[in-house]
Amino acid sequence: MSQHEHDHHTHAAAASPEITFEHEPAPNTKRIWKTFWILLCLTIAELALGLSHYAFDLHGWILLFLKGGMIILSLAKAVYIVSIFMHLGDEIRNMRLTVLVPLLLFIWFILAFLWDGVAWKDLRNKYDKAPPTEQVQPHGEQKPGHLN
Amino acid sequence: MSTHVPAGYKWWTGGKSPFNVSYGKLMMWVFLLSDTFTFGALLISYGTIRVSHNYWPDPNHVFNAFPLMGHANLPLAFVSLMTFILIMSSVTMVLAVHEGHKRNRAGVEKWLLWTILGGSLFLSCQAWEWTHMITGSHSVLIDGKIQEIGSTITRNPYGAVVPGLLDSHGHAVTTPGPVGFGGFFFGITGFHGFHVFSGVCLLALAYFWTRGGRFDRLGHYEMIEKIGLYWHFVDLVWVFVFLCFYLI
Numbered sequence: 001m002s003q004h005e006h007d008h009h010t011h012a013a014a015a016s017p018e019i020t021f022e023h024e025p026a027p028n029t030k031r032i033w034k035t036f037w038i039l040l041c042l043t044i045a046e047l048a049l050g051l052s053h054y055a056f057d058l059h060g061w062i063l064l065f066l067k068g069g070m071i072i073l074s075l076a077k078a079v080y081i082v083s084i085f086m087h088l089g090d091e092i093r094n095m096r097l098t099v100l101v102p103l104l105l106f107i108w109f110i111l112a113f114l115w116d117g118v119a120w121k122d123l124r125n126k127y128d129k130a131p132p133t134e135q136v137q138p139h140g141e142q143k144p145g146h147l148n
Numbered sequence: 149m150s151t152h153v154p155a156g157y158k159w160w161t162g163g164k165s166p167f168n169v170s171y172g173k174l175m176m177w178v179f180l181l182s183d184t185f186t187f188g189a190l191l192i193s194y195g196t197i198r199v200s201h202n203y204w205p206d207p208n209h210v211f212n213a214f215p216l217m218g219h220a221n222l223p224l225a226f227v228s229l230m231t232f233i234l235i236m237s238s239v240t241m242v243l244a245v246h247e248g249h250k251r252n253r254a255g256v257e258k259w260l261l262w263t264i265l266g267g268s269l270f271l272s273c274q275a276w277e278w279t280h281m282i283t284g285s286h287s288v289l290i291d292g293k294i295q296e297i298g299s300t301i302t303r304n305p306y307g308a309v310v311p312g313l314l315d316s317h318g319h320a321v322t323t324p325g326p327v328g329f330g331g332f333f334f335g336i337t338g339f340h341g342f343h344v345f346s347g348v349c350l351l352a353l354a355y356f357w358t359r360g361g362r363f364d365r366l367g368h369y370e371m372i373e374k375i376g377l378y379w380h381f382v383d384l385v386w387v388f389v390f391l392c393f394y395l396i
């Protein structure tokens with residue numbers, strides 16, 4: 001709005017003195033309903049992927065690809081919820097970055113911990129297997145560090 | 149809703165908030181950010197334990213029941229309904245916020261009531277699902293004997309199928325599944341359900357405040373926006389709970 005002056009509080013009932021530029025109310029609910037349909041379609045697409053590995057016997061890379069697809073669809077849903085429903089997309093850049101930049105920590109968080117989980121699985125498979133009895137050595141012959 | 153800020157406007161020169169939101173709203177965002185990491189830590193620890201096992205139950209086989217449908221095999225049908233209810237309640241919440249911007253008290257009241265209904269329905273669905281998980285038993289081979297067990301935080305009947313072994317009803321018998329399954333499922337959906345419950349309480353409070361004319365006296369409906377942020381966050385968390393427990 002051109003009549004907004006520098007540092008001027010335009011509405012008498014501004015929600016708070018911290019707000020320099022008042023948000024304009026949306027003229028209608030078109031955007032809300034559009035977002036609802038997008039979220040519904042994304043959820044149906046997710047379900048289709050989720051059920052497809054029930055309907056068909058999928059393994060290996062195809063299953064991994066399918067799961068990646070579901071993760072991307074979920075992230076898309078998250079973006080719509082945060083940006084439109086929570087109105088973060090309407091906030092100024094300082095506000096958006098204050099919320100979004102700390103989320104970058106999740107990149108390390110997820111990678112490091114899943115990596116650790118996989119390493120744990122490898123250790124289980126290497127050491128936790130009940131060995132066939134004829135291959136078990138007498139205790140006296142086992143040396144530290146040579147459990148396998 | 150849009151904000152028109154002149155190009156090159158200096159936010160960091162002092163005398164004003166560089167975030168252009170009220171203190172309360174900023175603090176709600178900070179709280180939600182911290183809660184994001186709480187839920188993130190829970191879901192990531194679940195992921196760590198899950199990938200550390202060679203076998204993990206397939207959600208399509210675990211979540212296949214629907215109320216009043218007996219033993220019909222309907223994978224993911226009930227949780228899809230729950231997801232739809234929560235998305236719908238997010239829409240009614242944002243409509244309440246929209247009416248609040250227009251300072252339309254009757255509109256805010258109407259959409260808050262719909263949101264409370266959605267939240268309560270979701271909680272009821274979750275109560276049914278938990279009951280079904282805990283009491284619905286399956287034949288599991290434990291210590292050489294076939295036992296009927298349900299899912300709890302210490303027992304998981306969804307292990308690998310024992311080849312060629314059927315119980316007296318002709319159902320396949322399984323080995324016990326990874327014990328972490330129930331703990332993570334009940335812990336995380338429970339913590340999320342607790343958030344939904346707190347959200348419903350806040351919405352009920354907001355409804356009575358709105359009816360009492362509190363926000364008309366204040367001249368703005370910002371409290372509805374703040375509770376709305378919390379409610380949408382609960383929906384947002386469900387997106388990832390749904391992904392991690394039911395889809396993947």
